[in-house]
Amino acid sequence: MSVSASDRAPPLIASELQGEIALVRLARPEKRNALNDPVVLALEEFFTRLPESVKAVVLHGEGQHFSAGLDLTELTERSVADGVSHSQNWHRIFEKIQFGRVPVVTVMHGAVVGGGLELASATHIRVAERSAYYALPEGVRGIFVGGGGSVRLPRLIGTARVMDMILTGRTYSAEEGQAIGISHYLVDNGQGLAKGIEIARRVAKNAPLTNFAVMHALPRIAESDPAAGFLTEALVSSIVQGEGEAKERLKAFLEKRAPKVVQKR
Ligand code: 1HE
Numbered sequence: 001m002s003v004s005a006s007d008r009a010p011p012l013i014a015s016e017l018q019g020e021i022a023l024v025r026l027a028r029p030e031k032r033n034a035l036n037d038p039v040v041l042a043l044e045e046f047f048t049r050l051p052e053s054v055k056a057v058v059l060h061g062e063g064q065h066f067s068a069g070l071d072l073t074e075l076t077e078r079s080v081a082d083g084v085s086h087s088q089n090w091h092r093i094f095e096k097i098q099f100g101r102v103p104v105v106t107v108m109h110g111a112v113v114g115g116g117l118e119l120a121s122a123t124h125i126r127v128a129e130r131s132a133y134y135a136l137p138e139g140v141r142g143i144f145v146g147g148g149g150s151v152r153l154p155r156l157i158g159t160a161r162v163m164d165m166i167l168t169g170r171t172y173s174a175e176e177g178q179a180i181g182i183s184h185y186l187v188d189n190g191q192g193l194a195k196g197i198e199i200a201r202r203v204a205k206n207a208p209l210t211n212f213a214v215m216h217a218l219p220r221i222a223e224s225d226p227a228a229g230f231l232t233e234a235l236v237s238s239i240v241q242g243e244g245e246a247k248e249r250l251k252a253f254l255e256k257r258a259p260k261v262v263q264k265r
Pocket of ligand 1 (some may be wrong): 073
């Protein structure tokens with residue numbers, strides 16, 4: 001399925017169901033997948049209408065780049081009030097992705113900059129191709145992150161790095177991004193989508209309540225004081241293991257019907 005701003009306009013995003021997973025692609029390659037309001041709203045629509053059968057999503061970008069970030073043509077003549085509401089619009093939609101129903105795997109290649117990096121950081125697993133590079137050109141453009149980047153990126157790579165990226169316009173390579181924790185997986189060019197799909201299929205096989213706890217409880221526990229965190233963890237783990245699915249999976253292991261953890265070679 002493709003979504004356009006109007007019937008004759010080129011598609012903004014394109015989506016496809018593949019069994020238990022859905023693929024969603026930023027589809028403005030001629031503008032380097034810059035994120036304008038219609039694209040961000042199309043993403044909201046996609047995540048709002050995700051069929052119940054979908055258990056994980058892969059987000060990727062068409063063309064040579066994942067995303068050039070905020071569509072800078074939108075910034076001209078915007079009042080302070082409009083700016084606040086635009087930023088809060090992104091916050092609402094990216095929160096819908098981060099705290100949504102299913103985990104999202106992002107495949108990053110080429111430019112992953114500004115709002116593109118903010119979008120990727122709102123998702124749960126990031127795969128990078130070697131062509132990927134990361135930057136926050138907000139400083140150069142005379143603006144500031146507005147898509148949740150000052151909340152999510154420091155938690156991912158540290159406030160000091162985010163400060164440096166914005167102040168100096170520094171670019172990190174795919175290898176550096178892997179070392180500092182922007183990506184979880186680093187693959188050769190052209191291999192990202194296959195890897196993203198493989199990961200999403202694997203994630204889709206988890207018990208839904210485990211995925212729910214990982215997406216909704218884990219980040220909140222990690223942010224809470226340890227005493228509240230331990231209590232919340234005890235409650236959540238007890239709820240998750242009380243589900244029929246957990247009981248069946250544990251029984252399967254004890255009856256030697258389930259896979260073992262494998263040693264990494
Ligand atoms: C754009 C945008 C954009 C490209 N908004 N139109 N983001 C940035 O500061 C990044 C700005 N973009 C770039 O630095 C480069 O375009 C790229 C490194 C991403 C790609 O370079 P390249 O050589 O492949 O493409 P290009 O020739 O620069 O761009 C092709 C077209 O896309 C061109 O339009 P055309 O009509 O002349 O063909 C570009 O103008 C257009 N284009 N990027 C609008 N970003 C919620 S707050 C978030 C704050 C931010 O995200 S700040 C970071 C903004």
